Amino acid sequence: MEIEFEKQFMDLQKKVTKLEKGTKDQLTMVVFSGDLDKIIAAMIISVGAAAMDTKVKLFFTFWATAALRDKKKSAQGKSFMGKMFGMMLPKGTTKLKLSNMHMMGMGSSMIKGIMKKNNVPSLEEMFKTAGELGIEINVCEMSMNLMGMKKEEFIDYPHMNICGVATFLADANESKVQLFI
Amino acid sequence: MEIEFEKQFMDLQKKVTKLEKGTKDQLTMVVFSGDLDKIIAAMIISVGAAAMDTKVKLFFTFWATAALRDKKKSAQGKSFMGKMFGMMLPKGTTKLKLSNMHMMGMGSSMIKGIMKKNNVPSLEEMFKTAGELGIEINVCEMSMNLMGMKKEEFIDYPHMNICGVATFLADANESKVQLFI
Amino acid sequence: MEIEFEKQFMDLQKKVTKLEKGTKDQLTMVVFSGDLDKIIAAMIISVGAAAMDTKVKLFFTFWATAALRDKKKSAQGKSFMGKMFGMMLPKGTTKLKLSNMHMMGMGSSMIKGIMKKNNVPSLEEMFKTAGELGIEINVCEMSMNLMGMKKEEFIDYPHMNICGVATFLADANESKVQLFI
Numbered sequence: 001m002e003i004e005f006e007k008q009f010m011d012l013q014k015k016v017t018k019l020e021k022g023t024k025d026q027l028t029m030v031v032f033s034g035d036l037d038k039i040i041a042a043m044i045i046s047v048g049a050a051a052m053d054t055k056v057k058l059f060f061t062f063w064a065t066a067a068l069r070d071k072k073k074s075a076q077g078k079s080f081m082g083k084m085f086g087m088m089l090p091k092g093t094t095k096l097k098l099s100n101m102h103m104m105g106m107g108s109s110m111i112k113g114i115m116k117k118n119n120v121p122s123l124e125e126m127f128k129t130a131g132e133l134g135i136e137i138n139v140c141e142m143s144m145n146l147m148g149m150k151k152e153e154f155i156d157y158p159h160m161n162i163c164g165v166a167t168f169l170a171d172a173n174e175s176k177v178q179l180f181i
Numbered sequence: 182m183e184i185e186f187e188k189q190f191m192d193l194q195k196k197v198t199k200l201e202k203g204t205k206d207q208l209t210m211v212v213f214s215g216d217l218d219k220i221i222a223a224m225i226i227s228v229g230a231a232a233m234d235t236k237v238k239l240f241f242t243f244w245a246t247a248a249l250r251d252k253k254k255s256a257q258g259k260s261f262m263g264k265m266f267g268m269m270l271p272k273g274t275t276k277l278k279l280s281n282m283h284m285m286g287m288g289s290s291m292i293k294g295i296m297k298k299n300n301v302p303s304l305e306e307m308f309k310t311a312g313e314l315g316i317e318i319n320v321c322e323m324s325m326n327l328m329g330m331k332k333e334e335f336i337d338y339p340h341m342n343i344c345g346v347a348t349f350l351a352d353a354n355e356s357k358v359q360l361f362i
Numbered sequence: 363m364e365i366e367f368e369k370q371f372m373d374l375q376k377k378v379t380k381l382e383k384g385t386k387d388q389l390t391m392v393v394f395s396g397d398l399d400k401i402i403a404a405m406i407i408s409v410g411a412a413a414m415d416t417k418v419k420l421f422f423t424f425w426a427t428a429a430l431r432d433k434k435k436s437a438q439g440k441s442f443m444g445k446m447f448g449m450m451l452p453k454g455t456t457k458l459k460l461s462n463m464h465m466m467g468m469g470s471s472m473i474k475g476i477m478k479k480n481n482v483p484s485l486e487e488m489f490k491t492a493g494e495l496g497i498e499i500n501v502c503e504m505s506m507n508l509m510g511m512k513k514e515e516f517i518d519y520p521h522m523n524i525c526g527v528a529t530f531l532a533d534a535n536e537s538k539v540q541l542f543i
Contacts, residue, residue: 165410
């Protein structure tokens with residue numbers, strides 16, 4: 001083969017490798033909202049994707065971090081603000097509220113009852129399945145600092161890491177699908 | 182040509198075909214919110230994309246499904262919960278409310294008046310255009326079950342399907358752009 | 363080389379060039395919400411990405427446009443509706459409210475105090491950094507028309523353009539990551 005062509009061919013191979021790196025079969029999601037319905041949506045999409053062999057990386061930030069709190073756990077040595085946030089924010093998935101302000105009449109418990117009746121797994125069961133399927137939960141360090149949350153008050157989850165926005169961006173950059181919920 | 186090279190070349194062709202499959206000129210969107218302003222945003226983006234020859238696939242779920250109800254239609258044989266939801270949720274696009282809680286003073290009708298004055302098409306017109314442009318509306322089966330909704334109470338739309346989260350994920354995986362609204 | 367093969371090779375080169383065009387190291391984001399916490403999240407992600415040499419293009423639309431207002435500026439010749447919106451919507455970043463309706467007790471000022479204490483830059487500082495890093499802010503022309511906003515009342519920002527949804531769609535199509543906040 002001609003040398004010039006060989007160069008062109010290797011160049012093309014490099015480009016394709018770079019393209020492949022940027023389009024992994026991966027779903028990267030920012031979970032920002034702490035509303036029950038949005039966390040349910042995030043987990044249904046995540047578990048569905050993982051079941052289809054897509055790598056799933058979640059980035060819990062702001063209000064969503066409260067959904068990771070374990071109602072049976074508590075953290076020591078919190079600041080005054082940390083204690084305030086601790087009281088004001090829901091303690092884990094069972095305490096989340098609905099986003100839909102126009103439906104005041106319908107409580108979170110009603111939705112949970114309907115989900116159960118329709119054989120939709122509960123949020124707690126979905127987190128368990130998520131762990132079994134290898135879904136990564138990255139928790140935003142800045143949000144934890146702002147709200148005075150500590151890792152020791154979070155649920156036991158096999159693939160949980162504390163990290164910053166740079167981790168989310170690197171994950172998003174290499175994944176086919178990105179969502180902000 | 183050398184056999185080794187021929188193998189490498191075919192390998193590269195396969196990789197490129199796979200990459201092309203994963204980056205179709207397609208927009209896949211989860212429409213989760215049932216707020217008037219967010220549905221307007223979703224439809225403006227969708228119609229704009231379809232007008233630019235991008236394939237658009239919408240996945241209506243949770244509160245957004247209520248926007249698909251036809252105010253002139255009703256469904257028979259609903260459960261008690263289905264009837265409750267039917268009463269509580271807005272019946273179609275003309276009954277949607279704004280998301281912005283800080284603007285209590287400004288009703289949905291005011292926004293609609295301003296849109297009309299500025300020659301922005303109404304939501305009903307946008308759905309009509311969407312149908313003409315071939316935009317697919319996929320409705321989340323689980324949401325319909327949870328809220329006791331039936332297809333017969335939805336608007337007449339030429340490309341409407343009932344499906345699950347797996348359909349959304351497959352569509353999202355092959356599309357260039359994905360959004361969650 | 364054989365002519366047939368040469369054709370195939372050139373065909374592959376074209377395909378790869380097209381794929382590269384569609385997956386630029388770029389983040390395109392719709393900023394729809396006018397809530398303080400969501401704008402903070404949008405700016406943290408944007409500044410983080412730009413710091414990692416990712417090109418960032420923001421599309422401010424609907425309620426988010428109010429965050430771009432400069433509290434020291436005002437526009438002349440507004441219509442009655444424009445004046446109404448002007449009064450009702452927050453005048454710039456310092457007047458934004460939180461999205462979280464369950465935390466009525468905790469005001470925007472509290473969040474800002476905590477951010478300061480934790481050395482998180484203020485929104486005003488983030489916009490300044492964004493400008494220095496070359497982040498583009500595109501403002502939705504339709505939203506401006508609907509709300510009677512004029513460019514002269516916006517903050518001084520080095521890379522601000524007024525444009526339509528087609529610009530967002532073109533930007534989103536060529537970018538690796540797209541988000542709707």
